[in-house]
Amino acid sequence: DGGITQSPKYLFRKEGQNVTLSCEQNLNHDAMYWYRQDPGQGLRLIYYSQIVNDFQKGDIAEGYSVSREKKESFPLTVTSAQKNPTAFYLCASSIEDNTDTQYFGPGTRLTVL
Amino acid sequence: AQKITQTQPGMFVQEKEAVTLDCTYDTSDPSYGLFWYKQPSSGEMIFLIYQGSYDQQNATEGRYSLNFQKARKSANLVISASQLGDSAMYFCALRPSNFGNEKLTFGTGTRLTIIP
Numbered sequence: 001d002g003g004i005t006q007s008p009k010y011l012f013r014k015e016g017q018n019v020t021l022s023c024e025q026n027l028n029h030d031a032m033y034w035y036r037q038d039p040g041q042g043l044r045l046i047y048y049s050q051i052v053n054d055f056q057k058g059d060i061a062e063g064y065s066v067s068r069e070k071k072e073s074f075p076l077t078v079t080s081a082q083k084n085p086t087a088f089y090l091c092a093s094s095i096e097d098n099t100d101t102q103y104f105g106p107g108t109r110l111t112v113l
Numbered sequence: 114a115q116k117i118t119q120t121q122p123g124m125f126v127q128e129k130e131a132v133t134l135d136c137t138y139d140t141s142d143p144s145y146g147l148f149w150y151k152q153p154s155s156g157e158m159i160f161l162i163y164q165g166s167y168d169q170q171n172a173t174e175g176r177y178s179l180n181f182q183k184a185r186k187s188a189n190l191v192i193s194a195s196q197l198g199d200s201a202m203y204f205c206a207l208r209p210s211n212f213g214n215e216k217l218t219f220g221t222g223t224r225l226t227i228i229p
Contacts, residue, residue: 001172033217041217042117042204043158058216090158099146099165100208104219 002027004105006091011110013085021076021108023091031072033092033102036060043090049074052079078110086112115140115207123185125221125226126195133180134190134223136205144210147188148217149179152202161203164188166210200227 005023013019023032031050035043045106047056049068065080068074074093078085088109116139126132136182140149149161165181172179180189192199202224206217 009215040208040221042220042221043217045216048216079116088156090156092158100146100210101160101163102152103160107156108156 004091004093004103006089006105008108009106011108013110013112016080016111018077019077019085019110021078021089021091021110023074023076023105024072025074025091025092025093025105026072027095027103028071029093029095030071031094031096031100032068033094034058034064034066034074034076034089035092037088037090037107040088046076046089066074085110114140114144115145115209115216115218117205117218118218120222121204123224123226124220125128125228128197129194131191131193132195132199132225134192134203135204136188136190136220138186138188138205138207140186140207140209142209142218145174146208146210147179147181148206148208149177149188149190150202150204150206151199152222158204160192181193195227197227197229200225 007022024076033048034046047066049055065077090107094102136162145166147164151159162177164181176193178191185217202222204222205220
């Protein structure tokens, strides 16, 4: 089945540690995105990538880093520089067509202890 | 800058009734797309329906339809014959259509609860 997978579903980290969230898609989509969701709020864009080996900052990129070495994969690293990393993280992908609809993975809930 | 406003933080609706979720938007782009997503308690964002700014007709997808009023900058989601499984958060989102800008701007969402 085609889709977007994110792992792990729940992640706990100690303060000061970097952690990497996985996002993989087998939809052959060119573009991939990372969003952050805080309680009671909508999604905010962290980073996005339209093609392999290229990515752009979104609205809240500080304290995060990404890579796009393969079309299928877009991992997000939450660094120790991110002051409030506890949140729900959603990965999405889209194909360039007349709607550019973004399809989302199941999300990773990160808790910093 | 793009902005989405969803003024209903929560709604309670009787099962089998129709429900309208409000969404107003603000953009200076002449061409844009509007999206509705459903987020159940599991957390995944599920795409429901899309409306392009130049589409002549309101979008429909099964029990979902979009009441698009361009002059009023509103794009309300209508769910007909609501079911218990419709209980979830619903988000409206806006994306400019100019090339190279796929950024989605989301509203704060409406929590819909269907009462048996």
